[in-house]
Amino acid sequence: MLLEKNSTIVFAGDSVTDCGRTYEAEPAGWGSFGDGYVSLINAALVALYPEYRIKVINKGVNGDDILKLAARWQKDVVAFQPDYVSILIGVNDVWRHFDDAAFQHRADLVDEQLYQTTYQKLIDQTKAQAKQIFIMSPFMFDLNLQDPMRALVQRYAAIARELATKNDLIYIDIQAAVDHFLQSTSSYIVTADRVHPNLKGHMLVANKWLNAIDYDWRRC
Template identity: 45%
Template sequence: MKLSQGNRLLFIGDSVTDVGRERPVAQGTLFNRLGRGYPHIVSGMVNALHPELGINVINTGVSGDTARRLAARWQTDVIDLHPDWLSVMIGINDVWRQFDSPCEPEQHVLLDEYESTLDELFTRTCPLLSGGLVIMAPFYIETNLQDRMRAEIARYQAACRRLAEKHHAIFVDTQAAFDRILQSRHSSFISWDRVHPNDVGHTALAMAFLRAMEFDFEA
């Protein structure tokens, strides 16, 4: 496993990461401070199977965030918290606002801005990480590849792959994790709106993250 003794693992993102986490900074295992999503599940798995490591999981997800809004709070919600490992999942709202708010272009974060914003943040932050960077791609829980939002999300996923290669980061293909479930279940089995996962979806995200981190599920 890539995590080591005493590591601080910080998750940042939008509502999929937030999921009711404590403010201003959610960390630790007491009273479900991390919310009800995949950071909570990751913390539970890591600290149940490897309690000797003392991994401190931190959640600074904020519902509604785009890459632009993420950048505005990066100093306080990432840099100032001194993580060893940083996991970033952002992009759903960057795409979604283009479809649910088409008449409000000021809310849209198009692909070029999305990629350049994250590139700048990662360039600034990676040298500060003693562990490393994890890039979890945005997703859309939809099997129809011709669906306009699914097709647009794919372009942002490709940007995440490019950024992972450039910054020598670990890439987590969240779409593949959901597509596997969608081979036998309808999207409503995972999410009511194809964006916000239920407990099954968050477990899939947590497992995808842990596999990418070479977590030993048999420990």
């Protein structure tokens, strides 16, 4: 497995990462993991790799785009001196172009260039300290590439992939796992709104992430 013993990993992102975590909970303590993929990853690491003593910290926040994430990066990520950082951000940056914010003529919508430059700044602030950064692709539960929102998510995911390649980071293509699932099964099995996974959808995300670190499901 890629993770080293006695290491700390911070998961940063939006509501998909947050998934109902208790903000007042002690980091890596009861209630701090939420009910989504971070909790599933933590459970898998504890159950099959107990001697590794991996500390998992969930710092997802509902509604975050990359600008909001950047505003709290030092406090919520760097301050923990993590050995590993996993980032899942971008779907809200896209979504705001299609929800009520678009009709409000807001000036804080994140375009592709701002997404790229801000993401690079987060990487720059973290890369020297962390042993590895995992860049997770933003994703949607929709196979229709002609859908305007899915098409834009695809472009933001391409930016995330380019940044991972440029900075020699690990890119985890969650959209590929989602698309594979949707080839045979309807999206309503794993999501109610094409964006937020239910438990089965979070299992897709967790499985893809664990495979990226060479997690051995047959270890016991």
